[in-house]
Amino acid sequence: MAREQQNADGSGLGIFLRARRSRVRPEDVGLVTGSGLRRTPGLRREELATLAGVSVDYYARLERGQETNPSPAVVDALARALRLDAHEHQHLRDLTDRVDRRSARESSARSVRPDIELMLESLRPNPAYVISRTMDILAGNPGSVRLFAGTEAWPAERRNALRYLFLDPHAPKLFADWDEQVRTCVGRIRALAGTEPDTPGLAPLIDELTRESPEFVRRWTDYDVQPHPRGEKTFHHPEVGDLTLGYQSMQLDGTPGHRLVVFFAEPGTPDHGKLLLLDGSAIEPAAEPAEEKQG
Secondary structure, three states: OHHHHHHHHOOHHHHHHHHHHOOOOHHHHOOOOOOOOOOOOOOOHHHHHHHHOOOHHHHHHHHHOOOOOOOHHHHHHHHHHOOOOHHHHHHHHHHHHHHHOOOOOOOOOOOOOHHHHHHHHHOOOOOEEEEOOOOEEEEEOHHHHHHOOOHHHOOHHHOEHHHHHHHOOOHHHHEOOHHHHHHHHHHHHHHHHHHOOOOOOHHHHHHHHHHHOHHHHHHHHHOOOOOOOOOEEEEEEOOOEEEEEEEEEEEOOOOOOOEEEEEEOOOOOHHHHHHHHHHOHHHOOOOOOOOOOOO
8 A cells, every 4th residue: 555655646756855845935945926826835846946957847757756866966956945954865865866776675674683682681771672674673672671661562573663652552651752753753764665665564564554543644744754863762651650761773784774772871870770670670689698508
């Protein structure tokens, strides 16, 4: 369904261009409009084509998916005309580069190497997990499962960050910045769907969320591909109460796009104590000293 919808609407490039064109007002780029009613939100095709220095016919072919490989100069001109920031500009480049790339088939996309699983264990009590490009949670240590309240009840093969955010009732209560969290995650999947729509598992995930979550549909239509700002994240956890954690995400070498996500707190702080509780480390009884043998 997701792939059919994209084919009906045009290429990923065309969808992105239309979405961004609708957000730019004529006055934002110095155009004077008459008093008549404008049926098109944002810029008209001919207005954007003029600003970018391309013909209206050529730009129309870009939006329709009939032309998918504009030159770097045209890409940069479109980015300027659409007032794209650096991240959006790079996404536009990625969309046009896609025709020159062949996506690797990810036959082992869900497998996690033993050394990575050992690393997850060594990071305890800091919650840490491995996530795929489609945001499947492939492996995690005990603290990561308990941090995301409710995921204990999900089958391992169903654990997916985007599915959790939209379909699990715990998620909106857990994240202090739930709105920002879903914006970022949808943007990441939106970017992947634009550049590599044949990624295994991507279309079924989008189809499921489209059926099950009107909120996902609204976010998907926004086509926001902005990254999440770095910093701290606050949780309202049902077991340990509020805690604020630092976090970091990094690419794992030698994997098909897997990322490691780690949450952490400074040892000795109340937040670190709560991580010990979530991990289970704080409830292990201390060992009794052995009695000395009588000689």
